[in-house]
Amino acid sequence: MTSHSAPVAVDAMGGDHAPGAIVQGAIDAARKGHPVVLVGPEAVVRDELARRHAARSLPIEVHHATEVIDFDDHPGQAMRRKKDNSIRVCFDLVAEGTACGMVSAGNSGAVMAGAIMVLGRPAGVERPAIVTVLPGLKGQPLMLDMGANVDCKPIHLVQFGLMGEVYSRRVLGVARPSVAVLSNGEEESKGTELTRAASAALKRAGIDFRGYCEGRDLLTGEFDVIVTDGFTGNVALKTMEGTAKVVGEHLKRAIRSTLVSTVGGLLARKALEGMKKKMDWREVGGAPLLGVNGVGFISHGRSDALAIENAVRRAHQAAKTHFVDDIAAAVAPAEALLARAQES
Amino acid sequence: MTSHSAPVAVDAMGGDHAPGAIVQGAIDAARKGHPVVLVGPEAVVRDELARRHAARSLPIEVHHATEVIDFDDHPGQAMRRKKDNSIRVCFDLVAEGTACGMVSAGNSGAVMAGAIMVLGRPAGVERPAIVTVLPGLKGQPLMLDMGANVDCKPIHLVQFGLMGEVYSRRVLGVARPSVAVLSNGEEESKGTELTRAASAALKRAGIDFRGYCEGRDLLTGEFDVIVTDGFTGNVALKTMEGTAKVVGEHLKRAIRSTLVSTVGGLLARKALEGMKKKMDWREVGGAPLLGVNGVGFISHGRSDALAIENAVRRAHQAAKTHFVDDIAAAVAPAEALLARAQES
Numbered sequence: 001m002t003s004h005s006a007p008v009a010v011d012a013m014g015g016d017h018a019p020g021a022i023v024q025g026a027i028d029a030a031r032k033g034h035p036v037v038l039v040g041p042e043a044v045v046r047d048e049l050a051r052r053h054a055a056r057s058l059p060i061e062v063h064h065a066t067e068v069i070d071f072d073d074h075p076g077q078a079m080r081r082k083k084d085n086s087i088r089v090c091f092d093l094v095a096e097g098t099a100c101g102m103v104s105a106g107n108s109g110a111v112m113a114g115a116i117m118v119l120g121r122p123a124g125v126e127r128p129a130i131v132t133v134l135p136g137l138k139g140q141p142l143m144l145d146m147g148a149n150v151d152c153k154p155i156h157l158v159q160f161g162l163m164g165e166v167y168s169r170r171v172l173g174v175a176r177p178s179v180a181v182l183s184n185g186e187e188e189s190k191g192t193e194l195t196r197a198a199s200a201a202l203k204r205a206g207i208d209f210r211g212y213c214e215g216r217d218l219l220t221g222e223f224d225v226i227v228t229d230g231f232t233g234n235v236a237l238k239t240m241e242g243t244a245k246v247v248g249e250h251l252k253r254a255i256r257s258t259l260v261s262t263v264g265g266l267l268a269r270k271a272l273e274g275m276k277k278k279m280d281w282r283e284v285g286g287a288p289l290l291g292v293n294g295v296g297f298i299s300h301g302r303s304d305a306l307a308i309e310n311a312v313r314r315a316h317q318a319a320k321t322h323f324v325d326d327i328a329a330a331v332a333p334a335e336a337l338l339a340r341a342q343e344s
Numbered sequence: 345m346t347s348h349s350a351p352v353a354v355d356a357m358g359g360d361h362a363p364g365a366i367v368q369g370a371i372d373a374a375r376k377g378h379p380v381v382l383v384g385p386e387a388v389v390r391d392e393l394a395r396r397h398a399a400r401s402l403p404i405e406v407h408h409a410t411e412v413i414d415f416d417d418h419p420g421q422a423m424r425r426k427k428d429n430s431i432r433v434c435f436d437l438v439a440e441g442t443a444c445g446m447v448s449a450g451n452s453g454a455v456m457a458g459a460i461m462v463l464g465r466p467a468g469v470e471r472p473a474i475v476t477v478l479p480g481l482k483g484q485p486l487m488l489d490m491g492a493n494v495d496c497k498p499i500h501l502v503q504f505g506l507m508g509e510v511y512s513r514r515v516l517g518v519a520r521p522s523v524a525v526l527s528n529g530e531e532e533s534k535g536t537e538l539t540r541a542a543s544a545a546l547k548r549a550g551i552d553f554r555g556y557c558e559g560r561d562l563l564t565g566e567f568d569v570i571v572t573d574g575f576t577g578n579v580a581l582k583t584m585e586g587t588a589k590v591v592g593e594h595l596k597r598a599i600r601s602t603l604v605s606t607v608g609g610l611l612a613r614k615a616l617e618g619m620k621k622k623m624d625w626r627e628v629g630g631a632p633l634l635g636v637n638g639v640g641f642i643s644h645g646r647s648d649a650l651a652i653e654n655a656v657r658r659a660h661q662a663a664k665t666h667f668v669d670d671i672a673a674a675v676a677p678a679e680a681l682l683a684r685a686q687e688s
Contacts, residue, residue, distance in 0.1 A: 137594075150534075184575050214579070232576055235528060235558070237559065239562060239583045246480075
């Protein structure tokens with residue numbers, strides 16, 4: 001990565017810790033050679049940069065945007081009413097080619113709405129999806145959709161599978177990604193009407209489709225792409241977060257319970273912190289959007305500087321691969337696959 | 345618990361480690377004063393009892409059943425064809441009052457089918473549910489349904505909430521259980537048509553209904569009863585299991601990574617094992633059935649003796665409370681609640 005490539009647009013005003021943590025994350029990314037353009041009220045952003053002693057030589061630009069979308073704004077309405085909001089301006093920069101991608105830790109509904117409005121969808125894409133890269137025991141398993149599409153039809157799940165396969169292959173470099181549909185059991189007879197129809201179609205897609213996977217397979221890394229509707233995906237993701245947190249809490253209590261175990265815990269502390277980092281969602285940085293004409297990453301509302309830095313890095317990586325060019329061709333056979341599956 | 349009370353019927357032939365582990369679990373329960381009647385081919389069961397030196401003075405009876413349902417049998421068909429199967433005979437004993445409840449680690453679909461066929465449902469119950477007691481940070485949070493009902497309608501979720509509230513109050517002794525519907529966000533506008541309709545009705549039920557909860561709330565113990573469809577419930581449960589396992593694996597690798605941390609891990613070992621026990625699904629023993637005329641517990645297919653012992657103990661506890669008598673009254677207002685919610 002050289003400073004000659006187009007920057008990633010960073011929404012300076014999105015997230016619980018904006019603008020401070022966001023600007024810091026952008027500075028950290030720029031220091032590692034990843035160019036950024038910070039989008040938000042110019043005075044506010046420049047003030048944050050000055051306070052953080054960002055060197056003028058860093059590949060950081062500032063692009064003015066007057067308005068901010070809040071977490072409790074209605075995504076679609078806010079996107080239309082607040083024309084000059086920082087999320088929308090990020091996408092404008094991507095659309096005109098000034099930025100190679102964007103990152104926002106703001107209102108995720110508004111980010112999705114902005115992506116669809118400004119970038120639009122590749123031909124044939126029914127519904128864009130939010131992808132999560134999971135902290136698997138091995139590999140970088142993807143799960144989609146993560147909450148953009150709550151009520152799904154089979155065609156949506158089939159397209160999620162095909163788009164996720166492209167992302168895993170092109171961006172994460174998995175030679176032949178394995179794809180599975182999340183269900184309540186491994187047997188074909190399990191699942192809902194939705195999962196059975198999607199599964200029957202994906203089986204015919206000429207990809208490495210493995211049928212159903214279960215909740216316990218999400219983090220093993222056995223499957224590269226895990227397909228689900230946005231409701232189930234969101235529940236599963238938050239269940240993973242909650243479980244990891246509760247296990248950590250049990251662990252802390254257990255270690256503090258006796259003197260010997262406290263000493264043991266101190267000796268093992270570095271290792272335990274290493275584990276915490278492995279399971280840390282901030283390391284992942286952000287969730288890419290799939291099915292829009294450009295690169296967009298939604299970061300967690302609680303994002304700190306590290307999360308933003310990682311999201312910027314990943315957005316640059318994704319943009320370099322031009323994976324978006326392959327999405328239309330990937331989803332094109334979806335309808336025919338569903339029809340053929342229904343015939344047999 | 346004295347040996348004068350009716351025994352719990354234990355399906356000696358159900359589960360991956362049957363009959364050995366099941367018979368051992370029944371012996372362990374009997375040794376702690378919980379009477380059991382082991383159901384299965386009499387010669388096989390008596391042979392296992394003799395091999396394990398079970399004293400004749402223990403409160404253990406044996407009831408002959410000639411047939412066994414396998415894991416790959418179709419639940420409903422097998423229940424009808426194999427008339428004298430051990431699951432069905434367990435329920436017969438419950439129905440005639442010879443046993444106060446039953447436990448099986450066998451084909452869970454067959455256990456549910458047997459419960460409905462032999463025990464039947466209390467008046468007004470649309471669909472019985474499988475309940476899981478979660479290893480929460482505090483309390484004993486329940487989640488239902490755990491997989492019996494994959495495609496649910498609002499009436500089913502409303503009844504699950506009302507039945508779960510009875511179980512938490514009457515069996516687990518929670519004075520005023522808090523109830524929530526599992527969703528993809530806390531706001532009322534989130535969720536699916538299914539969760540919104542169920543939530544609107546439960547709000548009017550005169551119970552401590554808290555609206556939506558999320559995946560991250562399952563193990564905190566903040567909610568006593570968590571309501572969901574069987575598909576989502578199954579995914580969430582297996583996601584918890586899988587996440588706890590992967591965190592443990594990361595922990596093991598982290599501790600083994602250096603000499604100092606290995607020593608630390610050894611010193612903290614007891615504490616770590618204590619934590620493992622806290623998160624151990626075997627401690628919970630089994631998942632109670634709700635919405636049938638009797639006490640039935642489905643244990644994990646991988647159940648060992650400890651899981652069976654715990655399930656027997658819990659079945660005795662549940663039977664003593666006669667909570668089943670309250671189920672019909674609890675579900676009775678469900679239809680009216682839904683209608684009223686739709687009006688407003």
